[in-house]
Amino acid sequence: MKPVPRYTPGLSFHFLTGLYDLFFSWFMPEREIRRAILNGLNLNGEERVLDLGCGTGTLAVHLARTHPLARLSGIDIDPRMLRQAETKSKAARVSLDLRPAGADRLPFDGESFDAVYSSMAFHHFPPDVKRGALRESGRVLKEGGRLMILDFGKPSGWLASACFFAAQCFDGFQTTRENRRGAIPLLMKEAGFANVRQTGLLETIFGTLALYRGDKMRGQ
Numbered sequence: 001m002k003p004v005p006r007y008t009p010g011l012s013f014h015f016l017t018g019l020y021d022l023f024f025s026w027f028m029p030e031r032e033i034r035r036a037i038l039n040g041l042n043l044n045g046e047e048r049v050l051d052l053g054c055g056t057g058t059l060a061v062h063l064a065r066t067h068p069l070a071r072l073s074g075i076d077i078d079p080r081m082l083r084q085a086e087t088k089s090k091a092a093r094v095s096l097d098l099r100p101a102g103a104d105r106l107p108f109d110g111e112s113f114d115a116v117y118s119s120m121a122f123h124h125f126p127p128d129v130k131r132g133a134l135r136e137s138g139r140v141l142k143e144g145g146r147l148m149i150l151d152f153g154k155p156s157g158w159l160a161s162a163c164f165f166a167a168q169c170f171d172g173f174q175t176t177r178e179n180r181r182g183a184i185p186l187l188m189k190e191a192g193f194a195n196v197r198q199t200g201l202l203e204t205i206f207g208t209l210a211l212y213r214g215d216k217m218r219g220q
Ligand SMILES: C[S@@+](CC[C@H](N)C(=O)[O-])C[C@H]1O[C@@H](n2cnc3c(N)ncnc32)[C@H](O)[C@@H]1O
Pocket: 007, 008, 009, 010, 011, 024, 052, 053, 054, 055, 056, 057, 058, 059, 075, 076, 077, 078, 081, 101, 102, 103, 104, 118, 119, 120, 121, 124, 125, 129
C-alpha cells in the first residue's frame, strides 16, 4: 500500500478530528464562509466542481443539495475526514465523488472541472504543496474555469495578527507563513491564473480570512 504523505489534520491533532464540525460551527463564522464561497462560485446548471481539501464535506453536501444538477467531487488527504464526509452525504441523500488524495496530486484528467474551490485547507499545505495544488487546479480546470480559495490572509491589524499567531502555534508556522504575508494571490499568479483578485474579507477570532478568485487562462 502507498504510504500517506505527512499532513496537518483539520484540528492540528488526529484525536480532535471527530470534533471538527462542532469546533468549526462554534468558533468560526461558518455561514458567512459558506455563503461567501457559494456566491463567489455562482454555479449555474450542470457544472462539474471540485472541493480541494473537502474535510468533513459540509460545504460540498450543501452545494449538492442547493445545486442538484451540479456534479460534485471532493478530495482530502485524511481518510478520517473523508469517512465523515461520506456519512454526511449519505444522510443528506446526495451523491458526492469523494476520493483520498493530496491536493498536489489530483486523481482527475486535465480540463475536467468548471470550478475548483478550497475552504480553510491552504494553511495546512507546506509551501511546495501550495504550489503543487495551484498547478494541479490549473491542470484540471477547463479553459475559463474559476478557482476560489478561502483561507487566512494578511492580518488586518495588530489584534488579527495576535489572534493569527495563536492559530499558527497550533497549525504550524511553515504551512501558514505565506498566508500571513498575504502571498496566496501571488502564488496563484505564478501558477498562471488570470484576473487574480481578493473578493472578500472576514474577521474571525483566529485572524483575517480572505477569499481569492482566479480564472484559468488559455494554455495554462
Ligand atoms: C481545516 S480543514 C478544512 C475542511 C473543509 N474544507 C472546511 O472548510 O471545513 C483542512 C483540510 O485539509 C486537509 N488537508 C491537509 N493537507 C492536505 C493535502 N496535502 N491534500 C489534501 N487535503 C489536505 C485536511 O485533511 C483537512 O480535512
